[in-house]
Amino acid sequence: MSFISRKPKAKIRPPKSRNSVQNAVQEGWQRLARAIQEIYRRNASQLSYEEVYRSAYTMVVHGKGEQLYQGVQDLIAEHLESRIKSQLLGSNAAGSTAPTESALPSNTSSIPGAAPSTPAATSNILLVIEDIWTEHLTCLLLIKDILMYMDRIYCPNAHVPVTYEVGLQLFRDHVIRSNLVPVQTHLLDAVQHNIDTERQGGSINRSTMQAIIRLLTMLPDNLPRIPQTVYQHAFEPSLLQSTTAFYTQQGAEWAKHLGAPDFLRRIQEALEAEDQRCDLYLTQDTKPKFKEILKAELIAQYAETLIALPTGVISLVNDNQHDTLRLMYQLFSLVPESLEALKQALAEHIHRLGLEINQQALTATASVPQKLRGTSKPEPLASLQWVQAVLVLKQRVDYMLATCFDGDKQFDVAFDQSFMKFVSQHPRAPELVSLFLDHYLKKGTKGKTEEEIDAIVTGTIAVFRFLTDRDVFERYYKQHLARRLLLDQSISADLERSVISMLKTECGHHFTSKLEGMFNDISVSADINRQFHEHLEATTQASTGAGFRLNVQVLTESYWPLPTVRTGPKTDNAANTSGRQTDNSVIIPPLVQQKFDQFTDFYLQRHSGRRLTWQHSTGNVDVRCRFKNRQYWLNVSGYQMLVLWCFDQIPDQAFLTFQELAQETGIPEYELRLSLRTLACGKYKLLTKDPKSTDIDPTVDKFRINVDFASPLTKLRIRPALSSGGDGRSKSGASGANATAFGQQGGQVESEQEQHETKARIEEARKNLVEAATVRIMKSRRQLGHNELLAEVTRQLQPRFMANPMMIKQRIEVLIDRDFLERDPNDRRIYHYLA
Structure with a gap:
């Protein structure tokens, strides 16, 4: 016996009538409309989410998505307009003529665009808009949930914004840009008024400001093809303009009544206040724009004024006001041109301080009575105090560079150039630096520990770096070193070698080869005497x-x-450089x-x-x-x-x-x-x-x-x-x-006559050095233009001295006469080396 299983036959139900579908859609929309109204009445807890959701689903399924979409917009717009009428125009939502209290400032109800007159009015309109926005945003999220099917199915197919985005646009069009009340004008004026109040030291409700700014940043603007918010398009430009005007006025007042330190502190406080304002309730995108305004209106505009004030750079340096100098550097670093002006002003002041040191030293030397010159008494003002004063200034500048300017390399270079400039202007600088080293490298220095002497010597080498005529220094240093070695006056052989090592680092092996040879002679002589x-x-x-x-x-x-x-006494032309x-x-x-x-x-x-x-x-x-x-x-x-x-x-x-x-x-x-x-x-x-x-x-x-x-x-x-x-x-x-x-x-300087003799010997030695450098370069290059040869000779001799271009030209002519070089027959500014 067998059983055959058969599939049950499908039952074909008759389609619902057209009237029943329309009735279901109509009932669904009525149910949705009541639900939205209840949501705005804050009765959302009494609604059935499943029932409301199914009503929206039914309308979309039966092709009534557009009706649903438009109906929701109309309900939201109607509610927003009713809130505007009731809270800003003073009429009730039912349309009765019974007056209610208006949130608009009394003096601006009939004058669109006028600023609020009192803090209370300003606070009131902000609170009202914040309340409407908070309610709308909360309700919009609930409405979005019940219309989720419409957002997922209808909106993409119809290429229209979803419920949440439409809700933001509706708030923008029916509240912020309402045709009934110029809310945007009053709102932005109120926000600006609060910011101005806070800038002038008043207190405001920052949480309300934060809510309003957040509102403005969330609302999209309706500009075609430009994705901006209402904050970016309608509020920020006027905010930046008012900020510029505010700090333009503040800068003028501060410049009139404040000294440089107070002005700088006000700038710092303004920068910090604007940063904090952006962190608390404005946007981070506004922060760099505020900074640019302050840089332009307070720093770039008044940098040179602050530098030149009686309480400016000169006073700050002279009074060692390092904190204020550091603040000036930090602020001026925001504006490259202002920083360059600060660097230049500091470099010029350091040069002036150096010239004062030079003048004091020369004056002190000139004031030594004639009867004391040539006696056994040293001349400390000439041989010691000048270098000591330069060292003190260098220590001050180095401390200032590290403490106030973060070791800025550009400042370091500018300061060194200032030192080099005034040091080279002292006629006896190489001699005095050598005498200063001689004083501290000799035995008998009292009141100084070995560590202190080592620090002084190291500092003096820093001063040596500023000498341009290093060959002159070399001549004096050899004389002083010879005295110390031959008379056994050196305080420490290790310290002497350390100085030579530092000089070698600065100028190369050729500069110190003879100094090292002198040490070797002393060592060899000790062995010879022992053997003798x-x-x-x-x-x-x-x-x-x-x-x-x-x-x-x-x-x-x-x-x-x-x-x-x-x-006998030497005459002006008695310098003997040819023999001994x-x-x-x-x-x-x-x-x-x-x-x-x-x-x-x-x-x-x-x-x-x-x-x-x-x-x-x-x-x-x-x-x-x-x-x-x-x-x-x-x-x-x-x-x-x-x-x-x-x-x-x-x-x-x-x-x-x-x-x-x-x-x-x-x-x-x-x-x-x-x-x-x-x-x-x-x-x-x-x-x-x-x-x-x-x-x-x-x-x-x-x-x-x-x-x-x-x-x-x-x-x-x-x-x-x-x-x-x-x-x-x-x-x-x-x-x-x-x-x-x-x-x-x-410890004593040369007389003028002896200095003249020394200069003559040095000039003669320089001629030989220039000739040797010229021949060395031309032997390597074989052919070179005049300007290129001058530049290369100057560069090679720079570690020893700054070669005079006229001397180089003269030595080139001598080398041509001696058949080391010849001019190009077609271009006399080109030289050829002759083997």
């Missing part, structure tokens, strides 16, 4: 010359600034000469082919003597020792004339005057002179031992006299190329 004394002890010569010990410094002639022996005159004519006592000969024989046996030239003027001697039964140790120069030796050979009361001393010692007349002036007229008068005077007259003066000499000290250093004129009268400064170059004299 071991040799004497090991031979029968040990007893010869007993009573004194000879230490010899063997110096490489090309490394050391060996002095010339002068026979030695003091071999000096008559050395036999006992001493025997020791010299022993060393010469010892040295030449070990170094055949070399030649020794004795420089008696550069040595120093420790002499033991006795005055009034008291023994003294005198440290004197080689020439002074020879003079004292002459008096040791005669009775104490015997006189020797100047001519007799010159004949017995062989010391050139000019140098003998210096030695006698020290011994007879200096601080320690070991000789008496007849007739008594401070001048040395070779024709009449005679000398004898001062048997009455006494001193509380038993160890005395007799400083050689400074260079003097032919008549024995003193001149200011110590010569860098005479016997006092390696004497005990230090």
